[in-house]
Amino acid sequence: MPGTGAPDARTRILDAAEELFAGDGFDATPTSRIAERAGVAKALLFYYFPRKDGLLEALIAERLPEPPLCRVGSVARRGDLKGSLVRLARALDLGGRKSRVLRAVLFRDLGSHPSVLAHRFRLRTALVELTEQVLDAASPFTLDRLRRRQAADTYVSLMLVEADHRRFAGVLPDLAAAASIVSRALAGPAAGLSLA
Known part of the structure; x- marks a missing residue:
């Protein structure tokens, strides 16, 4: 919720996907578990990420190292x-x-x-x-x-x-x-x- 310090739904979905992909792998992680872990409805997960691959692509784009890596x-x-x-x-x-x-x-x-x-x-x-x-x-x-x-x-x-x-x-x-x-x-x- 805005202003409360709680992460928004999209961030919670990415956090859950990161944790589950890291633990179980991409292919072994169903979207239902991601939605459950994130505390959101599965429909909301698909609103942000219409395809499961979209979750992986967002994690890569937003959370993996990109240049410049260090000075x-x-x-x-x-x-x-x-x-x-x-x-x-x-x-x-x-x-x-x-x-x-x-x-x-x-x-x-x-x-x-x-x-x-x-x-x-x-x-x-x-x-x-x-x-x-x-x-x-x-x-x-x-x-x-x-x-x-x-x-x-x-x-x-x-x-x-x-x-x-x-x-x-x-x-x-x-x-x-x-x-x-x-x-x-x-x-x-x-x-x-x-x-x-």
Whole structure:
């Protein structure tokens, strides 16, 4: 209700859909459960979202990360490639609580919904570009473009794997160790570069 601080019906529907999709998956969640969880009539749910896919598309558009994901200057430190990559992963927090939909929907429902696949492609592209910018800002010398792209792609792959693995109770990739390996690969014979 307006003015009471209670979320409006559309927001409650999206909140319920986010929670249920994250827990049970898109395909296993009927719209009736979403309406029930949101405390609305099913007809109101269909007023806002005539198709169930519309709920998923709204969650992707409104609640998943979009560029700019973080500011390069807040994480990059000249001469500290490894630390800059570690700070980037922390700043993005792709596997954090705020990214439940990212972890559950973006990975589990990837193959079955074109809108999820398209968002994941845009997100991955933005992450690689951001990582390249961080590497450029952190490096005391000009990086080879191909090596920089490969390093960024490798690190982004591990960040996404780490985000996905947080859904399970398994062993998480060590992003700091990966940052060290990526940094060493880029540094080559350069002197004075902090790789610790």
